[in-house]
Amino acid sequence: MTYHAEYSKSVETPELFWAEKAAELPWFKQPVQILSKDENGIDRWFADGEMNTAYMALDHHVENGRADQAAVIYDSPVANSKRVITYRELRDQVARFAGVLKAQGVEKGDRVVIYMPMVPEALVAMYAVARLGAIHSVVFGGFAPHELAVRIEDAEPKVIVTASCGLEVSKVIEYKPMLDEAIEQSVHKPTACIVLQRPQVKAELIEGRDLDWETAVATAEPADCVPVKGTDPLYILYTSGTTGKPKGVVRDNGGHAAALHYSMKAIYNIDAGDVFLAASDVGWVVGHSYIVYAPLLAGATTIVYEGKPVRTPDAGAFWRLCEEYKIKALFAAPTAFRAIKKEDPEGLQIQKYDLSNLEIIFMAGERLDPPTYHWTIEKTGKPVIDHWWQTETGWAICGNLMGIEAKAPKPGSATLPIPGFNVQILDSEGNELPAGEQGSIAIKLPLPPSCLPTVWKNHERFRAGYLSDFPGYYTSGDGGYKDEEGYVFIMGRTDDVINVAGHRLSTGEMEEIVADHPAVAECAVIGINDSLKGQAPVGLVLLKDGVDLSAIPGPIYPNI
Numbered sequence: 223m224t225y226h227a228e229y230s231k232s233v234e235t236p237e238l239f240w241a242e243k244a245a246e247l248p249w250f251k252q253p254v255q256i257l258s259k260d261e262n263g264i265d266r267w268f269a270d271g272e273m274n275t276a277y278m279a280l281d282h283h284v285e286n287g288r289a290d291q292a293a294v295i296y297d298s299p300v301a302n303s304k305r306v307i308t309y310r311e312l313r314d315q316v317a318r319f320a321g322v323l324k325a326q327g328v329e330k331g332d333r334v335v336i337y338m339p340m341v342p343e344a345l346v347a348m349y350a351v352a353r354l355g356a357i358h359s360v361v362f363g364g365f366a367p368h369e370l371a372v373r374i375e376d377a378e379p380k381v382i383v384t385a386s387c388g389l390e391v392s393k394v395i396e397y398k399p400m401l402d403e404a405i406e407q408s409v410h411k412p413t414a415c416i417v418l419q420r421p422q423v424k425a426e427l428i429e430g431r432d433l434d435w436e437t438a439v440a441t442a443e444p445a446d447c448v449p450v451k452g453t454d455p456l457y458i459l460y461t462s463g464t465t466g467k468p469k470g471v472v473r474d475n476g477g478h479a480a481a482l483h484y485s486m487k488a489i490y491n492i493d494a495g496d497v498f499l500a501a502s503d504v505g506w507v508v509g510h511s512y513i514v515y516a517p518l519l520a521g522a523t524t525i526v527y528e529g530k531p532v533r534t535p536d537a538g539a540f541w542r543l544c545e546e547y548k549i550k551a552l553f554a555a556p557t558a559f560r561a562i563k564k565e566d567p568e569g570l571q572i573q574k575y576d577l578s579n580l581e582i583i584f585m586a587g588e589r590l591d592p593p594t595y596h597w598t599i600e601k602t603g604k605p606v607i608d609h610w611w612q613t614e615t616g617w618a619i620c621g622n623l624m625g626i627e628a629k630a631p632k633p634g635s636a637t638l639p640i641p642g643f644n645v646q647i648l649d650s651e652g653n654e655l656p657a658g659e660q661g662s663i664a665i666k667l668p669l670p671p672s673c674l675p676t677v678w679k680n681h682e683r684f685r686a687g688y689l690s691d692f693p694g695y696y697t698s699g700d701g702g703y704k705d706e707e708g709y710v711f712i713m714g715r716t717d718d719v720i721n722v723a724g725h726r727l728s729t730g731e732m733e734e735i736v737a738d739h740p741a742v743a744e745c746a747v748i749g750i751n752d753s754l755k756g757q758a759p760v761g762l763v764l765l766k767d768g769v770d771l772s773a774i775p776g777p778i779y780p781n782i
């Protein structure tokens with residue numbers, strides 16, 4: 223199969239293409255309706271299929287010969303801990319935790335917020351929610367109480383799952399006080415909070431509301447998988463938009479499973495039994511798709527790494543993992559490799575480890591700058607594959623199909639559109655531009671499986687933000703061009719979103735927070751170039767008349 227044949231089939235006969243991909247998954251009832259319209263007129267995949275994502279990723283493999291294979295390898299230099307969890311063990315832990323949630327009244331369609339560090343229990347909680355046909359909303363552990371409160375208020379969870387703390391390089395971050403403050407700030411209150419007590423910190427539990435994870439699991443009845451429709455939501459993941467309020471990207475079950483399962487082989491060349499490391503966080507879409515779901519849908523082994531590329535303990539962290547677990551493919555944001563390059567410019571750490579199992583390094587999350595691209599190839603001797611995607615799509619829009627036909631990469635390009643994505647460059651009038659001309663990057667409808675069908679509780683925001691600029695197209699918010707061979711070059715955002723260390727941040731949201739300060743009359747937040755993090759946010763502030771800075775508590779820096 224060539225890239226061209228695969229891609230052409232996907233855009234010329236999308237229903238046939240995706241019916242074949244979906245048929246590779248263990249549905250309870252195979253979908254007959256492959257592509258249809260929902261009540262909002264949005265294209266939906268596999269509406270009449272019945273399935274359960276946790277069943278497809280766990281039970282199915284246990285029943286088909288993978289029970290004793292490692293599903294998850296947890297490696298935490300910060301907790302000084304390592305654990306291997308087989309598919310059978312993970313399935314059993316998930317079923318039990320689903321029983322805990324069920325006992326708290328969680329049913330199909332209910333929301334559960336998960337605010338956890340990079341521990342295997344975060345995956346257990348996500349799969350347990352999926353097992354019940356409920357909807358999880360994972361909030362990145364680095365978010366402060368206000369950001370968490372905004373998300374709790376929007377998702378309205380019945381239950382919140384958290385841990386007593388997260389472990390950073392040189393500090394322990396107590397999660398529970400931040401959760402308590404967020405619940406205090408939110409108008410919506412959950413009926414219960416389940417707290418994983420980690421040995422480093424014992425959280426105070428609030429009687430009548432908080433449950434201890436271990437105690438609750440000890441007496442729980444395992445819960446079965448609840449069948450859901452292909453179009454039922456699996457999760458909500460909030461992402462920064464151009465306004466202060468984050469958008470709740472909705473992901474369905476069926477399209478997500480079909481696209482992610484396909485991507486593991488087609489894009490990453492990962493087969494069942496292989497080991498895959500996505501060095502990100504469960505709070506980001508990379509974590510959802512390529513730490514939690516895709517590797518297990520494919521029957522592979524996923525690494526849950528609670529550490530950093532550097533300082534845990536040194537710039538050899540990734541290479542140590544690759545040797546120790548025989549990792550076949552490594553995926554991280556360019557900022558991680560810039561951090562490694564800064565601390566180990568000669569690549570001396572790389573030479574200390576046996577990287578013979580590592581075949582490919584993938585990067586995404588922000589622009590891959592050519593110096594980092596060339597350095598990584600030169601020092602590791604491995605192919606480096608850039609690819610471009612978004613929280614909204616859940617998987618790559620442009621990339622290089624390493625499991626189908628590897629194309630020669632071009633520095634600065636995310637290579638070619640992934641099958642299913644009809645990528646076009648449009649001018650301001652919506653006309654398709656020829657090769658070499660820069661414009662808005664748009665995707666001709668229908669979007670392939672896994673892409674968002676709406677914004678949680680705000681369909682108008684979805685329609686206005688993504689579908690109204692160019693009728694018949696999804697607007698990505700990124701600008702760029704294609705060359706004569708169809709290679710796509712992403713040049714940056716066309717809106718007020720900046721990218722800091724692979725984290726998509728809204729300047730509008732930051733402006734709201736700065737403007738809240740009693741001394742501030744007006745402010746603007748912009749992104750400036752940063753050699754390590756790509757961009758850094760800088761706030762320009764106009765103070766109110768008569769403000770006496772010395773009388774104001776808090777971090778104000780008058781010289782900046």
Ligand SMILES: CCC(=O)SCCNC(=O)CCNC(=O)[C@H](O)C(C)(C)COP(=O)(O)OP(=O)(O)OC[C@H]1O[C@@H](n2cnc3c(N)ncnc32)[C@H](O)[C@@H]1OP(=O)(O)O
Pocket residue numbers: 339340362363364365388390391395501502503506507508530531555557558561586587588610611612613723724725726
């Ligand atoms: C393709 C679709 C997408 O774009 S999805 C998004 C892809 N992005 C990513 O995967 C993120 C990539 N970036 C990273 O993994 C990190 O930035 C790396 C490179 C590892 C560096 O991490 P770090 O040194 O922590 O810097 P940072 O700028 O990320 O962190 C800023 C401050 O936040 C803190 N933090 C971080 N994680 C947590 C956490 N889970 N819980 C609590 N706090 C956290 C960090 O400690 C850091 O704090 P401080 O500023 O040092 O006080």
